[in-house]
């Protein structure tokens with residue numbers, strides 16, 4: 001059985017995710033997002049979708065990017 005990296009829950013349906021060469025074990029997507037999802041550089045929320053990247057920063061949406069002074073960015077789908 002695998003233990004969740006975040007909450008330590010021992011769960012028989014745990015899954016593993018490999019990101020940047022490191023393998024993580026989670027019991028739920030909630031824990032996976034908590035551990036791995038990047039945060040928006042403007043509003044601080046978790047970026048679960050594709051997000052918008054500009055000038056080396058990641059935003060949850062084009063609106064947040066424009067609020068941070070990034071111009072001409074559209075939502076990437």
Ligand SMILES: [Zn+2]
Nearest residue numbers: 004007027031
């Ligand atoms: Zn967990």
Ligand SMILES: [Zn+2]
Nearest residue numbers: 040043060064
């Ligand atoms: Zn945002």
